Amino acid sequence: MDAPKTPAPNEESPCESGKGSQESAHQECSDSIKPVQIGSLPTRHNTVTAEVLCRLLEGENLTGMDAVFGCSTTRLSAVIHYLTGEYCWSIDHVDMEVGTNDGRVTVIRAYFLPRAVIRRAFDAGALAFCRSVKLARAAARKNAAKTKEAAHKRNAARHAARRDLLQGSLFGGEV
Numbered sequence: 715m716d717a718p719k720t721p722a723p724n725e726e727s728p729c730e731s732g733k734g735s736q737e738s739a740h741q742e743c744s745d746s747i748k749p750v751q752i753g754s755l756p757t758r759h760n761t762v763t764a765e766v767l768c769r770l771l772e773g774e775n776l777t778g779m780d781a782v783f784g785c786s787t788t789r790l791s792a793v794i795h796y797l798t799g800e801y802c803w804s805i806d807h808v809d810m811e812v813g814t815n816d817g818r819v820t821v822i823r824a825y826f827l828p829r830a831v832i833r834r835a836f837d838a839g840a841l842a843f844c845r846s847v848k849l850a851r852a853a854a855r856k857n858a859a860k861t862k863e864a865a866h867k868r869n870a871a872r873h874a875a876r877r878d879l880l881q882g883s884l885f886g887g888e889v
Contacts, residue, residue: 750830753803755843760850762787767797768847770805771832771840775824794825804831 756764765785769776781790797803807825814820827835 750828750834751802751804752831752835752838752840753797753801755840756801759843759847760854763793763796764843764847765851766790766793767801767803768844770803770825770827771835771844773827773829773832775808775826777822777824779822790825791823804828 756767758764762785766776766781766787769784774780776784776790778788778790781787781793787793794805794807798805804827805825806828807823809821809823811819811821832840
């Protein structure tokens with residue numbers, strides 16, 4: 715994920731100043747007019763932030779588990795916060811109650827972009843962005859086997875360095 719930038723206490727966010735938006739329009743709602751604003755697109759396309767935005771632009775409703783399996787991140791809410799704060803996207807959510815395998819009921823949150831925002835974004839060139847993100851993320855995933863192997867080796871070395879060799883018999887090993 716792109717590193718989040720925390721504004722200084724007296725500093726205005728890009729969304730409040732209007733610097734972060736690429737385009738805005740108006741959408742007719744029942745009896746009032748609501749502004750439809752699209753945010754800016756991330757410049758780096760091989761990031762989790764870009765992939766989450768791409769999936770939202772394609773009309774997906776994303777939950778935390780969708781992000782784990784689809785985007786390889788456990789921090790969906792942080793990415794959503796980053797997209798709304800730094801890139802000025804108006805991302806909506808709905809809370810749902812779901813049953814768990816151990817018999818509890820819990821509340822999960824599903825994030826989505828309103829249809830009007832998606833329409834405006836695609837009119838402003840989001841299709842090319844989504845295609846580029848998919849290609850960049852696919853290229854990054856080609857290295858997944860190598861990176862998993864490297865992580866396994868690092869974890870094994872860290873585990874070996876922590877183990878006290880004089881306590882080997884306590885853990886089933888030889889002294």
